[in-house]
Amino acid sequence: MPEAVLREPAAPLKPPTLLSRLMVNRDWLGFWFMLPAAAFLVLFLAYPLALGIAYSFTDAKIGQDIGSANFIGIENYQWLIGEFDCKWEWAAFWSRLFGGDFGALGALCKIVGDDQFHLAVFNTLFYTIVASVLKFAIGLYLAVLLNNHLPFRAVIRAIVLVPFIVPTVLSAIAFWWIFDPQFSIVSWSAKQMGLATENINFLGEPWNARWSAIFANVWRGVPFIAITLLAGLQTVPPSLYEASTIDGASRWQMFRYITYPLLTPIIAVVMTFSVLFTFTDFQLIKVLTNGGPAGSTELMATLSFNRAILGGQRIGEGAAISTAMIPFLLACILISWFGLQRRKWQQGEAND
Amino acid sequence: MASVDIRDVKKAFGSHAVIHGVSVGIDDGEFVVLVGPSGCGKSTLLRMIAGLENITAGEIRIGDRVVNQLPPKARDVAMVFQNYALYPHMTVAANMGFSMQLRGTPKAEIEKRVARAAEILGLAPLLERFPRQLSGGQRQRVAMGRAIVRDPQVFLFDEPLSNLDAKLRVAMRTEIKALHQRLKTTTVYVTHDQIEAMTMADKIVVMHDGIVEQIGEPLDLYDRPANLFVAGFIGSPAMNFMKGRLESGRFVADGGAAVPVANGAAAKSGRATLGFRPEHIAVADDGIETRVVVVEPTGSETQVVVESGGQEIVCVFRERIAAQPGETLRIRPNPQLVHLFDETSGQRLN
Numbered sequence: 287m288p289e290a291v292l293r294e295p296a297a298p299l300k301p302p303t304l305l306s307r308l309m310v311n312r313d314w315l316g317f318w319f320m321l322p323a324a325a326f327l328v329l330f331l332a333y334p335l336a337l338g339i340a341y342s343f344t345d346a347k348i349g350q351d352i353g354s355a356n357f358i359g360i361e362n363y364q365w366l367i368g369e370f371d372c373k374w375e376w377a378a379f380w381s382r383l384f385g386g387d388f389g390a391l392g393a394l395c396k397i398v399g400d401d402q403f404h405l406a407v408f409n410t411l412f413y414t415i416v417a418s419v420l421k422f423a424i425g426l427y428l429a430v431l432l433n434n435h436l437p438f439r440a441v442i443r444a445i446v447l448v449p450f451i452v453p454t455v456l457s458a459i460a461f462w463w464i465f466d467p468q469f470s471i472v473s474w475s476a477k478q479m480g481l482a483t484e485n486i487n488f489l490g491e492p493w494n495a496r497w498s499a500i501f502a503n504v505w506r507g508v509p510f511i512a513i514t515l516l517a518g519l520q521t522v523p524p525s526l527y528e529a530s531t532i533d534g535a536s537r538w539q540m541f542r543y544i545t546y547p548l549l550t551p552i553i554a555v556v557m558t559f560s561v562l563f564t565f566t567d568f569q570l571i572k573v574l575t576n577g578g579p580a581g582s583t584e585l586m587a588t589l590s591f592n593r594a595i596l597g598g599q600r601i602g603e604g605a606a607i608s609t610a611m612i613p614f615l616l617a618c619i620l621i622s623w624f625g626l627q628r629r630k631w632q633q634g635e636a637n638d
Numbered sequence: 639m640a641s642v643d644i645r646d647v648k649k650a651f652g653s654h655a656v657i658h659g660v661s662v663g664i665d666d667g668e669f670v671v672l673v674g675p676s677g678c679g680k681s682t683l684l685r686m687i688a689g690l691e692n693i694t695a696g697e698i699r700i701g702d703r704v705v706n707q708l709p710p711k712a713r714d715v716a717m718v719f720q721n722y723a724l725y726p727h728m729t730v731a732a733n734m735g736f737s738m739q740l741r742g743t744p745k746a747e748i749e750k751r752v753a754r755a756a757e758i759l760g761l762a763p764l765l766e767r768f769p770r771q772l773s774g775g776q777r778q779r780v781a782m783g784r785a786i787v788r789d790p791q792v793f794l795f796d797e798p799l800s801n802l803d804a805k806l807r808v809a810m811r812t813e814i815k816a817l818h819q820r821l822k823t824t825t826v827y828v829t830h831d832q833i834e835a836m837t838m839a840d841k842i843v844v845m846h847d848g849i850v851e852q853i854g855e856p857l858d859l860y861d862r863p864a865n866l867f868v869a870g871f872i873g874s875p876a877m878n879f880m881k882g883r884l885e886s887g888r889f890v891a892d893g894g895a896a897v898p899v900a901n902g903a904a905a906k907s908g909r910a911t912l913g914f915r916p917e918h919i920a921v922a923d924d925g926i927e928t929r930v931v932v933v934e935p936t937g938s939e940t941q942v943v944v945e946s947g948g949q950e951i952v953c954v955f956r957e958r959i960a961a962q963p964g965e966t967l968r969i970r971p972n973p974q975l976v977h978l979f980d981e982t983s984g985q986r987l988n
Binding site for chain 2: 523525526528529530531532533534535539543544547548631632
C-alpha cells in the first residue's frame, strides 16, 4: 500500500547548523560580497584621504612618518588662512584685483596670512569657473553641430576626440611651444598678418598666463563634454522634433524647449565631472607654467605639491592645502546632487 | 477646415522611388483612410501632406493653396504620431498648449482652449500629469488633444492605434470616429489594419507598392474590389481565389471543381481567376466536394478550412457546422457574389 509507506513516521529533521543558516542569510552573504570592493575603497581612497587629513594637523617634513610628527592642531590652517580683519572697499578691491596687484590685497584687507595660498584659491576658482563655462558652451555647441547630418560624420567625431586622447603632459608641452615667448606660432602668425608688431608674452604676464592656461584646459576638456552631450542628444526621439516642427517651433525654439530640457540630466552629470577635474587640475599647470609667473597661475593642487614635496618639503602644510580643497569640492558635489535628482517628469514608464 | 488635393505626387529617396504618382481628392470634412501593407508608401504620403518630407514631383493643395514649398507650420495641419511623440518634460496641459505658446497666444486663451479640448477628451483630471505617468490610452488621447486644441485645417493620423492593446484599440477607434463626427475636421488617417479602415473611413485609399490600387467607400471596396490586390487585402478572413477557365456560365477550376457563376460573369469565357469571400459560401448537396481540414467555432459563426484539388478554401458559416476534420463537405459559393479577375493583369472582369 503506497499510503502506508507515506505515513511511516519520518526521521525528525535535524536543526540547521549555525554555518548552514549563515550561508543562506542574505545580509551575511551581502557583507562578504561587498568586502572586496570595500577593501579596495578603503585601501586606495579612504586611507590616503584620512592620512592626508591627519598630516595636515602635523608639522611633518618630507620622509617623516605620521607617528613621529608633532601634532600641532589647526596651526597649519591658521597660517594659511590668516586672520581676516577686512575693511572691504570694493572699489579698491576690484581695481587692485584687475590691476593684477594681488600681493597688495593682503595690505588692503589686513590679512595676516599666506598670500600665496590666497592667490592660489583665487586662481583655482577663476580657472575652474571660466574654463567650465567655456567648456560647457563650446561642448554643447559642438554636440548640437555633430548631431546634424554631416558628411563624414564618424570621422569628424573621431577627430573631435583627439584632444581628449592625447596625454595631458604631451598636449601641455605642445601648448608650451605654442605659447613660447620667442618661437610661438601664434605670435608669428599675428605678426605675419600684421595684427601684432612684436611677440606676445603669453606665459610671462599674469593675465596672459591665466588665459593661456584656461585656453589649453578648454581645448583639452571640450571633447569629453561634446561627446557625452552628443550621446545624450541621440537619445532624444526624432519624432519629438517632427512634432515640434508641426507645432511651429523654429530651430532655436526646438533647442530651447525640447533639446535643452531633455538634456539637463546629462548636463548635470557631465558638468559635475568637468568642474571636479578642472578644480583639481595639476598636470597642465605643472608643465605649462609651473604656477608662474610669480604664482599667478598657481592652483591649489600645484601649490600643495610645491609646498609638500619640492620647495618647503613641509608635508603637513601641503596636506593642509590639499585638505582645504575638500570643502569646495563638497559644495560642488552637493549642488550637482540636487541637480541630479530625478525630475518629476523622469519618473514612471518610458514613452514607448 | 479644408479639402486636400493630391495630384500625381511622386516621392523618391535618392534614386529609389517609393511613390509613383498618386492622385487623391479629399473633400472638406471627409475622413479618409490610407491603407496598405508595410512599405506601400502610405506613411510617406501622409508625411508629405504634413511637410515632413519633400515632394519630389506633383502637387499637394490644402484648401486652395499649393503647399509644396510651405513649411509644416504654415500648412495649418496637426499630426498624431504612432508613438504619440509627447514632450516627456511637459505636463499634459503644456503638451497641448505648446503650439499656441510658440505662437505667442495669451496665457488665458491657451488655458481656455486646453480646458475645452481636455473636456472633449476626458483629460481634465490629468492636465498636471507628465506623459510617463499616463497609460497608453491616456497618452493617445493627449496626442489627439494636442492636435485638436489648434483647430487645424486637417488632422493627420499616422497609425495612432498600433501601440495599444486589442481591446483599447477598438474603444479608441470608436472615440476617434465620434470625435470626427463632432468636429467635422478633414482627416487623413494611415493604418495597415483593414478593419480600422473599414470601420472608420468615409473613403478608403488602398495603396500598394507606391501606387493607388483603388479609392472608394468601404462597402464598395468590399463588394466590388477593382483588382486582385484589393480583393485579397479587404475583408477578413481573406477572399478565396481559384485559377481556372470560364465555360458556358460555369467556372472550372484547374483542380477540377466546377462553380456556377452569374452577375455578368456568365457571358465571359477563357482563363480567369475566381474570387469568393468565405462568408459567401453555403453548404449544398450539388456543390464542390471538399475535405474538411480544420473547424474553428467562434460561437457567433463557424470558420471551416476545407481542401479541394490541393487548394485550401476558407469558409465562414453563420450556422453551426458539426463537421469533423477528414470528413467530406460539399460547398457552393453564391453565384451572384463571385468576383472574376483577369489572370495576368489582375483587373476585375465582371
